[in-house]
Amino acid sequence: MGSELPVIDVSPLLAGGSAATVARQIEAACVDSGFFYISGHGVPADLITRMDAGARRFFELPLDAKMKISMARGGRAWRGFFPVGGELTSGRPDLKEGIYFGAEREPDGRPLSGRNLFPDEVPELGASVLRYLDVMTEVAQAVMRGVALSLGLDEDYFAESYTADPTILFRIFHYPPATADDGWGVGEHTDYGLLTLLLQDDNAGLQVHSARGWIDAPPIPGTFVCNIGDMLDKLTGGHYRSTPHRVRNASGRERLSFPFFFDPGWDSEVPPLPSRPRLDGGRARWDGQDLRAFTGTYGDYLLSKVAKVFPQLRADVLD
Numbered sequence: 607m608g609s610e611l612p613v614i615d616v617s618p619l620l621a622g623g624s625a626a627t628v629a630r631q632i633e634a635a636c637v638d639s640g641f642f643y644i645s646g647h648g649v650p651a652d653l654i655t656r657m658d659a660g661a662r663r664f665f666e667l668p669l670d671a672k673m674k675i676s677m678a679r680g681g682r683a684w685r686g687f688f689p690v691g692g693e694l695t696s697g698r699p700d701l702k703e704g705i706y707f708g709a710e711r712e713p714d715g716r717p718l719s720g721r722n723l724f725p726d727e728v729p730e731l732g733a734s735v736l737r738y739l740d741v742m743t744e745v746a747q748a749v750m751r752g753v754a755l756s757l758g759l760d761e762d763y764f765a766e767s768y769t770a771d772p773t774i775l776f777r778i779f780h781y782p783p784a785t786a787d788d789g790w791g792v793g794e795h796t797d798y799g800l801l802t803l804l805l806q807d808d809n810a811g812l813q814v815h816s817a818r819g820w821i822d823a824p825p826i827p828g829t830f831v832c833n834i835g836d837m838l839d840k841l842t843g844g845h846y847r848s849t850p851h852r853v854r855n856a857s858g859r860e861r862l863s864f865p866f867f868f869d870p871g872w873d874s875e876v877p878p879l880p881s882r883p884r885l886d887g888g889r890a891r892w893d894g895q896d897l898r899a900f901t902g903t904y905g906d907y908l909l910s911k912v913a914k915v916f917p918q919l920r921a922d923v924l925d
């Protein structure tokens with residue numbers, strides 16, 4: 607299966623080469639659908655293989671073993687395992703199970719900060735996830751340099767502001783095989799922050815609501831799917847799109863995906879860029895929300911979303 611979405615070689619952004627062409631490609635993709643693939647990212651294939659194998663071992667464990675690291679134990683740090691049906695998207699339970707991770711640090715009192723929960727039964731998973739977080743943070747900073755250049759900003763614009771102390775979330779999802787009658791693996795939604803870098807195994811399932819209708823974003827070996835989130839849409843006054851997407855695993859096999867979210871610092875406010883007029887003419891979003899009307903910090907925005915996807919965690923996280 608092919609994809610209509612472009613593949614952009616981001617190696618010049620990592621190697622310090624001339625990035626003018628990459629920046630132009632990023633702008634075109636972000637104006638069009640907000641989705642593209644990246645190649646030339648330098649993430650070691652053996653790291654991905656190790657993490658994928660560890661994740662598969664984990665999901666094969668009996669439910670009671672997986673529940674030993676359940677999200678209830680993660681509390682305010684918003685970490686750990688949730689079983690199939692445990693997460694809601696747009697108010698409906700998703701057909702997936704998964705583990706939530708984030709940057710590994712001592713709790714600092716703010717919601718979502720803290721240490722990860724790793725399964726004792728699969729000791730190698732923790733090491734590969736922590737390594738992956740470090741490597742992907744570098745890749746995300748590099749792609750954000752390209753995004754900055756694509757907007758006519760200094761290449762370090764984001765690194766010196768919003769992503770000097772980024773909010774980093776990482777998830778590993780396991781989608782059982784599903785039919786159209788079963789509902790969605792992940793319901794239609796947009797991502798919340800700046801950038802999502804998605805690793806998929808070799809099973810298709812991701813669909814993107816482009817201007818031309820719903821299109822598939824099947825896995826392409828050696829690439830990540832990159833999409834922009836609500837905060838880049840908001841920053842650019844709608845010039846760049848945070849585009850709705852959803853998942854149905856119709857492959858007949860187990861599907862694993864690994865979304866890495868690279869978002870503004872918890873306390874960052876995200877007003878429109880001064881150079882950007884509001885371009886969307888007040889266009890209504892898929893969910894009726896007006897992003898531009900939101901004021902407050904990224905942390906406030908994220909918490910309002912957490913309360914919707916994990917209502918039972920609301921009290922833990924918001925108290």
Ligand SMILES: O=C(O)CCC(=O)C(=O)O
Pocket residue numbers: 777779792797804806811812851852853863864865
């Ligand atoms: O699993 C996927 O392919 C996409 C997941 C996703 O959209 C998300 O976690 O925000």
Ligand SMILES: [Fe+2]
Pocket residue numbers: 795796797802851
């Ligand atoms: Fe998403």
